[in-house]
Amino acid sequence: MTLQSTQINRLDYTAPAFLIDRVDLTFELEESQTRVQSRLVLKRNPEAVAGLPLSLVGEELSLESIKLDGALLKTDAYSVSATGLVIATMPDEAILEIVTIINPLSNTSLNGLYVSSGNFVSQCEAEGFRKITYYLDRPDVMAKFTTTIIADKTRYPILLSNGNRVDSGQLEKNRHWVKWVDPFKKPAYLFALVAGKFVMLADQHTTPSGRRVALEIFVEPGNLDKCHHAMAAIKKAMRWDEERFGLEYDLDTYMIVATSDFNMGAMENKGLNIFNTKYVLAKPETATDVDFDGIDAVVAHEYFHNWTGNRVTCRDWFQLSLKEGLTVYRDQEFSSDIGSRSVERINNVKALREMQFAEDAGPQAHSVRPEAYSEINNFYTMTIYEKGSEVVRMYATLLGREGFRKGMDLYFKRHDGQAVTCDDFRAAMADANGVDFTQFEEWYKQAGTPALAISSHYDAAAQTYTLNVKQSCPATPGQAEKRPFHIPLAVGLLNKQGKDLPLQLAGEATAQGTTRVLALTQAEQSFSFINITAEPTPSLLRDFSAPVKVSYAYTDEELVFLMANDSDAFNRWEAANTFATRLLIALYAAGDEKPLAPASFINALRKLTSEKIDAALIALMLELPRENYLIELIDQVDPCHLHFVHRSVKAQIARELRPELLAIYQKLNDGAIYHYENASKRSLKNICLDYLAELDEPLVSEMLSKQYRLSDNMTDRLAALKALVNRDGGDAQLADFAVQWHDDALVMDKWFALQSTSRRPGALSRVQALMDHPAFSIKNPNKVRALIMGFCLQNAQHFHAADGYGYAFAADRIIELDKINPQVAARLASSFNRWKKMEPQRQQMMQAELQRIAQQDDLSSDLAEIVNKSLS
Structure with missing residues (x-):
């Protein structure tokens, strides 16, 4: 069966026929029958073709009434379809009033307005607003929004939307209302509404110009003690943006709401950011150092969007990286300034190489500014975000910090309040610095990794x-x-x-x-x-x-030399990574039954253990390249043999560096009370423990058990539990963990993830059994990511098992999820993207499962596009 979907092309862009000056929305909230009143102040767009009809998009809406300039429209004056509403004859200026009925309770796609744990939550990027009311749901239509929310006071005491709260009141039958006004024009994708039972953590921030901003984080009851790190992150991000880019916040209140049912990490709706709980809730007992770092980065990212995404937004979705790539660069710079710049850079590049380079080399490859798409949700990719941020970073590298700031200043001066393109950003950088960036457009136009x-x-x-x-x-x-x-x-x-x-x-x-930036512009220089x-x-x-x-043809001796001496911390790590990568691939190709690393490699790592540099950098240099990264470097790969080689070398390192690893571990495992600032030492301690866990020794068993039992923080406890699960199953500790944390959803996600990624035999059977666990729900994206995606995307050995059961399991779950949440189904389908990299037998089995998915009736456009490209 051939899957068909409508393709949208960048070059077909036309200006909207109408513009919207103002939107007045009134919501009467009921879980299964919410009434939405929309009042649109419209005018014809002078830049569009004259005389066009008004075409509004809408999905899953029940139209109650429609008025034009106060008069009820007759049914022959408009047409309604499953995808929109068209009014053929329209005046040049008009007020259009539409009443729709929606069912948030049945909205399992988590796109539009939906119910999560009894609360109302919205998600409108990219095209969710059309599930709320009929509208010109495109980013280049920007309007001022006023939102009034009416709801039962007992069930929904908190009523939130964009902008500033201007009025509220009581109604009969225990109902109340709140009115919000957003003074800044915005596209519909930035609209937000939240209603429910929440508790609030409050603080404030004073900008350099003297504006006092109220800071408010809303979470479900019982989670207030886990919000303090996120609040501190908001304040750090605000101050950083003021100092680094001269950008102040522009509303009276900045709000964050955390919800457990969310497709994304977070969303930058103007003044009301909605977050996945994963990137808000944290305290040392429940969150790891990586979680704390993630909260810093994501809170900063969404806050930074206030200017790079909200005040200046993208003209169309082909320009998505205009806001996302730029804002990722900004959050990476923020994280580098508040932490270790070299460690931040290495971790970002590791993710880029493992995931984005694979995307660039596979069937889903697309440019930073795509030329066409069928489903915009599929373009929230590593290419748009991470490669997009690298493109922005190259401007900063070529222009220097001062030149980049000049370009940013000109960009805001020219385009504040506008919806613009990647070319507009490139022009601002060029014009502000008197530089010709014509050739730089190739980064936006061409896919692939140079x-x-x-x-x-x-x-x-x-x-x-x-x-x-x-x-x-x-x-x-x-x-x-x-x-x-x-x-x-x-x-x-x-x-x-x-x-x-x-x-x-x-x-x-x-x-x-002593460091020079050479400008390559030709095929050979x-x-x-x-x-x-x-x-x-x-x-x-x-x-x-x-x-x-x-x-470059580095010798092993040169790589060891760079590991020890390079003043560039990234390249010290790169030398270690290159040495290990080259070795593992050679051992894989040799096919020996007992692969062994040479003494030169072991000695290079031994020397690292005595280095007096950042502990986190040593930990990164000691760590072997991940299997998913290596898979991308081998054609016709057998992932199970690669895993055998990888584990063999890891065990050899543990044996031969046992004294050094044990000494480091014992020195750093000093029983000190947890402080987040000591994360680098914990990372080195736990990489040593991870290696030592390869040794079948009573001492190691005792160390693991003791660290699990006595740790006062989740970072150390989870590191010990992971080693136990990989080593002997850790059944007693897994059971203890589940009893202790059964009522904490995020901690249980970690429990699911540990088991789904375990290298021990029987991983697939455990995953299947865990799908029946009371803490698991296939309707919750976090659970799916922890258990199902953990297995399919992060457990190469078992997902790619020779019997093909891993592939069949993934296909079954993709088909099941497509009926519930197409975005999550499409993300899971990426586990098949690189089927042509596998050896022939696995290729055949993966292709068969893709074809089985393709033969299903009524595939979503999200999934159809992914499967189409994978099979082509």
Whole structure:
């Protein structure tokens, strides 16, 4: 069966026929029958073709009435379909009043207005507002919203929407109302409504101009003690944006609401951000250091959207990275400034390489500014977010911090209150700095990960060192040929003593620093450095200055040298990662029954254990590359054999570095009271414990059991439990954990995830059994991500088991979820994206399951697009 879906093309963009100046909404909330009154002040768009009808979109709506300029419209004056409402004859200016009835209780898609744990919650990005009322639901239609919410006072004491609260009152039959006014124009995707029983944590922030902003976090009763880190993150993010970019908050109140049923991490609705509980609720006993870091990043991300996404938004959804890529860059810079810049950079690049590079190399590959889509929900991808942020970072790398700030200032000056394009952002960067960024558009137009093949030549007589660079980019769907990118390549050169050399290019009068950003603009270029008295070791792509793959013929000795000496922390880690990656792939290819790493590799890691640098950096350098990352580097891969090689080398490291790992663990496991600021030491302690858990020794068993029992924080407790689960099942500890935390949904998600990703035999059977656990619900995206996606996306050994049962399980769940929540089903379907990477037998089984999904009746547009591309 061939799946068909409507394709929307970027170049087909036309301006809306009408604009909306003002929207007045009144909600009469009932779980299964909410009445929505919409009053739209419309006018024809002078930039659109004259005389067009008014076409509003709407889905799953029951139309009660429609009035035009106060007069009830007859049924022959408009037409209604399953996707919208059309009024053929319209005046140039009009007031349109529409009343619709919706059923939030039955809305399991969590898109539009829905009920979560007895509370009303909305999610309107990208196209959820059309499930609330008929509207011009597109980001380039911006209007001022007034929202009045009417509800039962006992069941829904808290009534929230965008903007400032201006009025409230009581009604008969125990009902009350609240009116909210948002003074800033916004597209419908930024509309928000929340109603229910919540408790509030309150604080305030004073901006540099003296504005006092009330800060409010709303959570379900019982969770108030877990909001303090999120509140601190809000205040840090506000101050950072004021200092770094001169941007102040612009409303009287900034609100966050946390809900457990949410498709995304969070949503930046103007003044009323709605968050997944995962990125709000945390205290040391229930959340890990990674959770705390995630809350900092996501709170900052959504707050930063107030300017990069709300005050300036995207003209159409093809420009999605305009707001998301830019805001990810901003939240990464924030996290780097409040934490370890090098560790933040390494972790971001690890995620990019493991997930976005795979996306770029697979059937779902698309450019940062896509040319076409069938379902916009499928474009909330690593390419839009993470690669998009790398594109923004390249502007900052090429222009410097001051030049980038000038570009940002001009961008806001030109476009505040507008819906614009990626080209507008690029033009602001170029014009503010007098730079030609014409070629830089290729980053927005072309999919795929560019590759740099670099070679070097040292001329002792001339004392010159030359780097020869060839850039290329593989073919991607719809793009067979690629043009050269504008790539910033940051490089350094180390002398024999491991010191950075001053860098002077041929033709320059003097040396200009020890790290140089070379501008690659051609398919092949050479760069010659002069006054180099001895052959150096190159440090390439410092700080990962561009989202590219680099190939250079480093010897093992050079990689060890860079691990020990490179002044660029990212490249110290990169040398360790390259050494380990090369080794694991070679051992996999050799096919030995007992793969062993050479002494040079073990000794390099041994030297790391005595380094006096950031403990978190040492932990990252000690960690082996993840299996999902390695799978992307091997053609016709057998994931089970790769897992065997990976585990064999890990066990060898544990055996041969036992004294060093044990000494570090015992030194850092000092029983000190938990402080979040000591996260780096915990990361090193727990990577050592993870290695030691490979040893079948009573001492290790005692260490694991003791850390699980005595830890005063979830970071250490979960690290011990993970090792126990992988080592001997940890049945007693798993049972104890479930009893202790059965009423904490987020902690139980961790419990599910540990078991779904366990390497022990029988993983699929455990996952299937856990689907019947009282704490699991397939309707909750967090549960699906923890248990089902954990297995399918993070447990390569068992998902890719040779019997194919993992594939059948995934396909069954995808089909089931598509009837409940198409967005989640489409995300899970990504587990089949790289089926052509597998060896032939697995390819055949994965393809068969994709075809089985394709043969289902009434697939959602979300899932149909993913399956279509995977099979093509």
